[in-house]
Amino acid sequence: MSRSAAGDRTGLVVVDKEAGWTSHDVVAQVRRLFGQRRVGHSGTLDPDATGLLLVGVGRATRLLRFLTALDKTYTGEVVLGTATHTLDASGPVVGEWDMSAVTLDQVRQAAAALTGEIEQVPPMVSAVKVDGRRLHTLARQGIEVERAPRPVTVHRFEVEPSLEPGVYRIEVACSSGTYVRVLAADLGAALGGGAHLRNLRRTAVGSFTEADAHPLSALTVDHLVTPAEMLRDLDAVTVGPGMEGAVDHGLALDKVPLGAAGAGPWALLDAAGRLVAVYEATESDRIRPVVVLGSG
Numbered sequence: 001m002s003r004s005a006a007g008d009r010t011g012l013v014v015v016d017k018e019a020g021w022t023s024h025d026v027v028a029q030v031r032r033l034f035g036q037r038r039v040g041h042s043g044t045l046d047p048d049a050t051g052l053l054l055v056g057v058g059r060a061t062r063l064l065r066f067l068t069a070l071d072k073t074y075t076g077e078v079v080l081g082t083a084t085h086t087l088d089a090s091g092p093v094v095g096e097w098d099m100s101a102v103t104l105d106q107v108r109q110a111a112a113a114l115t116g117e118i119e120q121v122p123p124m125v126s127a128v129k130v131d132g133r134r135l136h137t138l139a140r141q142g143i144e145v146e147r148a149p150r151p152v153t154v155h156r157f158e159v160e161p162s163l164e165p166g167v168y169r170i171e172v173a174c175s176s177g178t179y180v181r182v183l184a185a186d187l188g189a190a191l192g193g194g195a196h197l198r199n200l201r202r203t204a205v206g207s208f209t210e211a212d213a214h215p216l217s218a219l220t221v222d223h224l225v226t227p228a229e230m231l232r233d234l235d236a237v238t239v240g241p242g243m244e245g246a247v248d249h250g251l252a253l254d255k256v257p258l259g260a261a262g263a264g265p266w267a268l269l270d271a272a273g274r275l276v277a278v279y280e281a282t283e284s285d286r287i288r289p290v291v292v293l294g295s296g
Contacts, residue, residue: 013214016213030219060227070206070233071176072173114187120150158172170184171203248294263281278290
């Protein structure tokens with residue numbers, strides 16, 4: 001595919017990231033592939049992790065915030081008896097325990113206690129900012145700082161045994177901002193010892209699943225998803241020709257005549273099904289634009 005053919009493309013590609021690639025590496029490769037400077041992703045995956053990375057291209061990068069907020073599903077393995085500095089298999093060991101007597105039922109009970117609305121302390125290797133500095137930057141300098149716990153929701157935390165003693169396969173469905181490595185560490189602590197996470201894979205982001213994803217090496221322009229399909233998890237409202245001008249100019253609209261039910265945000269589509277804008281609720285019955293792509 002030539003750069004000239006790709007340069008005006010806009011939309012989403014769903015990448016099945018391989019281990020060893022950083023999210024930044026993937027963005028750089030998509031930028032080269034599509035000949036497009038405006039490329040970004042909706043949520044970092046660690047270099048050792050695999051699975052879904054949603055990458056916006058062109059004007060669609062303005063829509064990535066609505067994907068970042070979607071729930072996510074992960075699989076992985078929890079290794080009981082060993083804690084690491086990074087809470088995953090990439091870091092040095094910082095503690096060891098004999099947890100051979102722990103049963104599957106005990107692990108499942110501990111996982112059940114970590115399900116629902118809980119609070120997590122972000123790991124030092126995360127991209128969270130404290131006093132304007134990212135935690136992972138401080139961690140590389142050997143600095144550890146106090147971190148306030150954050151509310152997250154774990155919708156599902158399933159545990160299955162593996163063929164390896166002390167290793168349990170997990171599947172976690174959770175809200176955006178949940179750290180699965182912290183769940184693994186907290187699980188180990190709840191069982192009277194420690195644990196770390198390995199083989200993390202993101203299998204779903206909202207309604208996007210592995211069936212939608214493509215390896216970076218196989219990615220082509222044909223895999224580009226339209227902005228409308230990109231926001232398929234938002235409530236959609238079709239605007240008639242008489243309202244497209246108001247939307248193009250970023251004017252507020254009356255919610256009820258438009259048929260915008262629920263709490264929003266809403267994807268506004270033209271008669272052909274193309275995304276023209278994203279609107280959000282206000283304190284009144286009017287809704288306002290947060291992103292306008294235009295009907296032209």
